[in-house]
Amino acid sequence: MSWGIENPNKRKDILDLMDIGVRKTMANPNYVNEVQKSTNGCWMDQIYGLMRCDICDLSHQCPVREEEEWQAWLKENNMVVEKKKTD
DSSP states (O other): OGGGGTSHHHHHHHHHHHHHHHHHHHHOTTHHHHOOOOSSOOHHHHHHSSOOGGGOTTGGGOHHHHHHHHHHHHHHTTOOOOOOOOO
16 A cells, blocks of 8 residues: 555545544454455455445455456457356
């Protein structure tokens, strides 16, 4: 996140994110160990309760981003994925 220090808007966003984290851990010191896993796979959504792809330092491994890119590729290449029925 060092790149965010140069940009005043991103710096403010990162400081806000850090503030959310501090408030959550002050309210419950075991928060990080007890937090429920995010249903969409986003670690920021899991820990902070919000998705901020623009400041995420793990975006290249993000399952949400990968799924969006996959769906965009399917649409661009006019592909349709059909799921098998399990009857």
